[in-house]
Amino acid sequence: MSRPVPLGTGGTSRADLAELMAEVARGDRQAFSGLYDALAPLVFGIVLKVVRDRAQSEEVTQEVMIDLWRQAARYRSAAGSVTTWAATIAHRRAVDRVRAAQAANDREQARAAREHQSPFDEVVEQVETRLESEQVRRCLNGLTELQRESVTLAYYRGLTYREVAQTLRTPLPTVKTRMRDGLVRLRDCMGVTA
Template sequence: MADERRILSLTHERTAAPEACPAHRPAPDPEVTRRLAGLLHRVADGDREAFTQFYRSTHDRVFGLALRVLRRPATAEEITQEVYLYVWNTAEQYDLRLASPIGWLMMLTHRRAVDRVRTESSASIRDLTYGHRQLGRDHDIVAETVGQRSEERAVVACLDTLTDTQRETVALAYYGGRTYSEVAQHLGISLNTVKTRIRDGLKRLQNCLTETMRDA
C-alpha cells in the first residue's frame, strides 16, 4: 500500500499531459540506456531514490503510449501507475540483454493498455444499448429491440454469432459512445471498414434477436 501511494504521488507531479507517443522514435542513446539500466538494478535492491529518478526519466513515454492506445487521460494514468508498480515489484527480473529499459517499459505498457481495451470491450457488450443515439438509426433498431425485450441472455447468445472483429468494433463503438471515426483511429483501420463491420454486425445481431424473440 505504501508503494502504491508513493507511485500515485509521483504520477501527480506531472504539470501538463505529454504528447501521445509517436509512431517513430530515434534509436535510444546508449548512454541513456546504460543509465536507466543502472537505475533499474538499484531499484531491484529497493533503492527508492533510484526508482524516483527512473520514473521521472521515463514516465512521459509510458503515459504517452498508454494515452495513444486508450485515448482517455484518466485511464492512461491508471495504466501508468500499474506499470510503475510492476517495475518496483519486479525490477530484479529485468535483463538488459533482452531489451533496453525503454523497450521493456513500452512492452509492459502496451500489453496492459491492450488488456484494458479488451476488458472494457467485453464489459461494454453487456451494456450494448448505451450510447446508441450517437451512432445512427441502425443502432437504434437494435438498441430498442434489446431495451424493450430486456432479454439479456438472448443478447449474449446472439453476440456470439458475430465474428471477433465485428464484436470488437461494435463494442468499441458503444463503449463511451465512440464515433465511427474514433473507432477507426483506435483500431488503426479505415472508416469504411468500421462502417462495414458495424453494419454487418448489427444486421446479424438484429436477425438473431428477431428469430430468438419469435421462438421464445
C-alpha cells in the same frame, strides 16, 4: 550517483537506466524515483495512444510504473533496453485496459438487449383481441350446426375427435369431415392464407 535527466528533457542514457533498474531491483526507492521521472512520460505517451482517454491513461501509467517497481528483479539487459521493456509493459497494459473496457461494454449491451422489452399499448391490445373475438364469432355463425358444435367442442373445450363424436352422438368419420370443412371455412372467413 547524480539524479538522471528525464527522457522528455534531454534523455537518460541506456546505461544509466540499466543501473537505475538494478538499484530498483534491490529495493532502492530513490533509484525508482529517478526511473519514474525518466520513464513516466514515455509510458504515458504509449498508453494514451492506445487508450485515448487521459484519465484512464494516467491510471494505466501508474499501474505500469508499479509493475516496473515490482518486476525490477526480472529485468534482463540482454533481452533489451529498460526503455523497450517499459514500453512493452505499457503497451500490454494499455491493450488490456481497452479490451476490458470493450468486454464490459459488450456485456452491458447484451444485458440491456436481454432486458429490453418492446412497450405495447394495452388498450390497442384489448381492442384487437375484442375485434378478433367478434370476427371469430361471426365466422363461427357462418358454419353449419354440426361444424360449429364440433369446432367449439374441440377448440374451446379441448375435446379429442373421439370425445366430440361421443358427445354429439355422431360417427367419428363424420365429425372429422365436418371439422375439416369447418376449419377450412373459418380460415377463409378470417382471411388467413394457408
